[in-house]
Amino acid sequence: MAANAELTGAEIVLQALTDLGVEVVFGYPGGAVLPIYDALHQQSRIRHILVRHEQAAVHAAEGYARSTGKVGVVLVTSGPGATNAVTGITDAMMDSVPLVVITGQVPTHLIGTDAFQECDTVGITRHCSKHNYLVKETARLGDVLHEAFYIARSGRPGPVVIDIPKDVQILRARYTRPVTTGHKTYKPQIKGDLASIEAAIEMLAAAERPILYTGGGIINSGPVASQLLRDLARLTGAPVTSTLMGLGTMPHDHPQFLGMLGMHGSYEANMAMNRCDLMVCLGARFDDRVTGRLDAFSPNSKKIHVDIDRSSVNKTVRVDLAIIGDVGGVLEDMIKLWRARNHKPADLEQWWSDIAGWRARNSFGYEQQGKELLPQHAIRRLFEMTRAKKPIISTEVGQHQMWAAQQFGFDAPNKWLTSGGLGTMGYGLPAAIGAQVANPGALCIDIAGEASIQMNIQELGTATQYRLPVKIFIINNEYMGMVRQWQELNHGSRYSESYSDSLPDFVKLAEAYGWKGVLIENADGLDAGIEAMLAHDGPVMVDCRVAKLANCFPMIMSGAAHTDMILHEGDTQGERDEDAKALV
Amino acid sequence: MKHLPPERHTLSILVDNEAGVLARIVGLFSARGYNIDSLTVADVSGDHAVSRITVVTNGPPPVIEQIIAQLDRLVPVHRVLDLTALGPHVEREMALVKVAGAGEKRVEALRLADIFRARPVDTTTGSFVFEVSGSTEKVDQFIALMREVGLVEVARTGVVAIARGSEAV
Ligand SMILES: Cc1ncc(C[n+]2csc(CCOP(=O)(O)OP(=O)(O)O)c2C)c(N)n1
Ligand SMILES: [Mg+2]
Numbered sequence: 001m002a003a004n005a006e007l008t009g010a011e012i013v014l015q016a017l018t019d020l021g022v023e024v025v026f027g028y029p030g031g032a033v034l035p036i037y038d039a040l041h042q043q044s045r046i047r048h049i050l051v052r053h054e055q056a057a058v059h060a061a062e063g064y065a066r067s068t069g070k071v072g073v074v075l076v077t078s079g080p081g082a083t084n085a086v087t088g089i090t091d092a093m094m095d096s097v098p099l100v101v102i103t104g105q106v107p108t109h110l111i112g113t114d115a116f117q118e119c120d121t122v123g124i125t126r127h128c129s130k131h132n133y134l135v136k137e138t139a140r141l142g143d144v145l146h147e148a149f150y151i152a153r154s155g156r157p158g159p160v161v162i163d164i165p166k167d168v169q170i171l172r173a174r175y176t177r178p179v180t181t182g183h184k185t186y187k188p189q190i191k192g193d194l195a196s197i198e199a200a201i202e203m204l205a206a207a208e209r210p211i212l213y214t215g216g217g218i219i220n221s222g223p224v225a226s227q228l229l230r231d232l233a234r235l236t237g238a239p240v241t242s243t244l245m246g247l248g249t250m251p252h253d254h255p256q257f258l259g260m261l262g263m264h265g266s267y268e269a270n271m272a273m274n275r276c277d278l279m280v281c282l283g284a285r286f287d288d289r290v291t292g293r294l295d296a297f298s299p300n301s302k303k304i305h306v307d308i309d310r311s312s313v314n315k316t317v318r319v320d321l322a323i324i325g326d327v328g329g330v331l332e333d334m335i336k337l338w339r340a341r342n343h344k345p346a347d348l349e350q351w352w353s354d355i356a357g358w359r360a361r362n363s364f365g366y367e368q369q370g371k372e373l374l375p376q377h378a379i380r381r382l383f384e385m386t387r388a389k390k391p392i393i394s395t396e397v398g399q400h401q402m403w404a405a406q407q408f409g410f411d412a413p414n415k416w417l418t419s420g421g422l423g424t425m426g427y428g429l430p431a432a433i434g435a436q437v438a439n440p441g442a443l444c445i446d447i448a449g450e451a452s453i454q455m456n457i458q459e460l461g462t463a464t465q466y467r468l469p470v471k472i473f474i475i476n477n478e479y480m481g482m483v484r485q486w487q488e489l490n491h492g493s494r495y496s497e498s499y500s501d502s503l504p505d506f507v508k509l510a511e512a513y514g515w516k517g518v519l520i521e522n523a524d525g526l527d528a529g530i531e532a533m534l535a536h537d538g539p540v541m542v543d544c545r546v547a548k549l550a551n552c553f554p555m556i557m558s559g560a561a562h563t564d565m566i567l568h569e570g571d572t573q574g575e576r577d578e579d580a581k582a583l584v
Numbered sequence: 585m586k587h588l589p590p591e592r593h594t595l596s597i598l599v600d601n602e603a604g605v606l607a608r609i610v611g612l613f614s615a616r617g618y619n620i621d622s623l624t625v626a627d628v629s630g631d632h633a634v635s636r637i638t639v640v641t642n643g644p645p646p647v648i649e650q651i652i653a654q655l656d657r658l659v660p661v662h663r664v665l666d667l668t669a670l671g672p673h674v675e676r677e678m679a680l681v682k683v684a685g686a687g688e689k690r691v692e693a694l695r696l697a698d699i700f701r702a703r704p705v706d707t708t709t710g711s712f713v714f715e716v717s718g719s720t721e722k723v724d725q726f727i728a729l730m731r732e733v734g735l736v737e738v739a740r741t742g743v744v745a746i747a748r749g750s751e752a753v
Binding site: 122123126127130131132134151156183185186309310311313314315318 | 600603604607608611612615646649650653654656657659660661662
């Protein structure tokens with residue numbers, strides 16, 4: 001192609017995506033994006049994965065992005081295509097996933113006339129995207145695409161929406177690949193302030209009961225950050241806990257790792273958060289699922305917060321020292337300074353002995369007896385039987401998600417894909433598909449609930465079409481278990497509309513889509529069922545029947561303090577007062 | 585943190601003068617439950633590239649800190665200045681105040697307007713439109729007095745503000 005030839009807007013989109021190194025686009029066509037689909041048809045460098053619903057295109061792009069660290073790309077049409085994508089965009093916003101979502105729009109002269117399949121996409125996505133554009137001139141398209149990728153991946157990552165009217169896709173303009181990428185004013189602070197980092201190191205060296213509270217920011221910072229965290233943990237001897245989003249940054253069986261904290265976190269992690277004298281928050285955001293009752297949250301600690309997003313600092317919890325910057329870089333500086341000052345791990349013997357006491361409660365423990373299969377055990381065995389393959393695990397939302405976080409062990413970042421902030425049922429299957437596209441040789445498993453899986457069940461067809469050997473492991477308790485659990489604990493066991501009635505025969509459903517179906521009826525069939533799943537080289541859906549009324553513990557009820565953890569069934573009350581019921 | 589007493593803060597926000605910026609800012613305030621007491625916006629650059637938005641808000645200090653951090657995070661926002669925290673600054677507001685009446689009330693309206701340096705910018709035999717400018721309190725006071733002499737309606741600009749001294753933001 002001649003350097004200065006004019007291209008159509010659609011060709012510019014494809015050329016810019018190619019220049020940006022994009023290999024895969026997840027999408028669904030429609031009238032307002034036909035020119036882009038036509039341009040797509042005439043090239044071979046970018047692969048298009050046709051989903052069955054636009055929400056799934058976005059979750060698939062999230063799975064792609066979270067399992068690789070690259071920007072995920074989505075292409076959908078105007079109107080219903082864009083509105084269907086909104087849940088996925090919001091999910092990516094809440095969980096800081098870098099995406100570029102291209103939406104078609106009616107031609108510019110029809111905007112504002114309630115034209116067929118017109119919707120105000122930039123208006124609708126304004127507050128659920130990191131940034132968005134309505135591109136009204138073809139000549140601007142190239143620059144906007146490059147800028148959008150920069151914004152999506154820099155600072156705190158997030159989804160960027162580019163709405164392109166159909167005439168803009170058809171008109172011609174010159175495209176030149178920009179020499180620099182960036183944005184004229186959006187320049188997030190990457191490097192943490194050294195004086196503050198020094199102060200942090202001194203606090204850490206002096207602490208008697210320190211804890212490193214880590215989150216998804218470490219994963220977003222890149223795999224090196226996880227390595228640096230492990231180094232810092234070793235140097236300081238401090239215990240480490242992780243949020244749901246951060247699982248994998250520390251090896252699950254590392255002696256200094258206390259497991260996940262928060263509402264369904266381990267007893268030792270939450271007790272250590274409560275009793276520490278120094279909390280170092282690294283790329284986490286003091287989410288309400290983590291803090292529990294704010295006025296009782298870690299009452300006697302000094303707090304350091306490292307975050308790339310200034311608005312996360314002092315939002316719900318006031319901290320003593322804030323360091324704004326990329327957590328990977330800050331960790332590197334912390335380690336350098338620790339070494340330069342010749343600090344040795346403090347004497348943490350008393351602290352570790354306290355922790356050992358809490359650990360001895362074995363709060364994630366369960367007792368599998370007889371034929372009735374406990375969901376925890378099903379997931380534990382799935383972990384044990386697949387761990388050598390280093391699988392990528394996605395989840396839906398509910399009890400199974402929390403049991404997966406508790407029972408499945410991760411050793412590396414980018415292996416755990418779950419909807420944390422928005423809690424989107426229907427996330428797991430498309431996310432697994434996106435991860436499988438990005439990692440063709442990997443074992444990708446969606447740990448699902450029988451209710452959640454039905455929210456994007458149509459994506460079975462996508463996996464079949466692209467021969468993606470995705471596995472779905474349905475923890476089938478015939479209930480929207482997490483809803484039922486709250487009804488049991490808060491609403492007198494009145495199970496209003498939480499029973500999963502009229503379930504399909506999942507094995508037959510799998511077969512209808514060209515998948516293999518496996519039924520695990522009870523504990524006796526568990527290992528054989530998992531083996532059958534692993535033995536098949538195509539996609540498999542496992543319907544694993546588990547105890548219907550199991551509850552997920554430990555649990556810190558909304559609005560309760562870390563020290564008021566419910567460890568067992570017997571600790572519950574069955575009904576709560578109105579203030580408590582109002583909490584989410 | 586949210587139970588501290590509220591403070592009134594005047595924020596000056598420099599933004600890219602592009603479509604949707606104002607909606608972004610206003611939407612942020614409504615989505616996160618922050619208060620807007622007054623809002624003004626206008627292009628302030630020679631090349632129409634930058635607009636200046638002045639927002640008067642109120643909230644406890646931690647909320648004000650959050651508002652600023654949240655605004656700062658928006659991609660088209662160049663800078664957010666908390667003029668109240670920065671110290672001495674000038675705040676002005678302009679109002680057009682319509683008063684109708686005859687006889688003694690009409691004379692009294694003119695006399696009060698003179699004290700407030702409000703200028704009549706439209707006159708009929710039965711009414712005046714006064715232009716008054718100054719601090720919010722002064723404009724409030726003027727309007728309150730006009731109520732007693734036949735106030736009909738008011739249009740206000742909201743606050744614009746700028747830091748004192750020779751420096752630009
Ligand atoms: C889209 C969406 N709708 C509703 C909810 C509320 N919700 C949270 S968990 C849950 C039940 C999930 O049931 P299931 O998938 O069977 O998982 P389980 O809890 O039984 O493991 C519901 C309805 C949600 N998180 N997402
Ligand atoms: Mg269920």
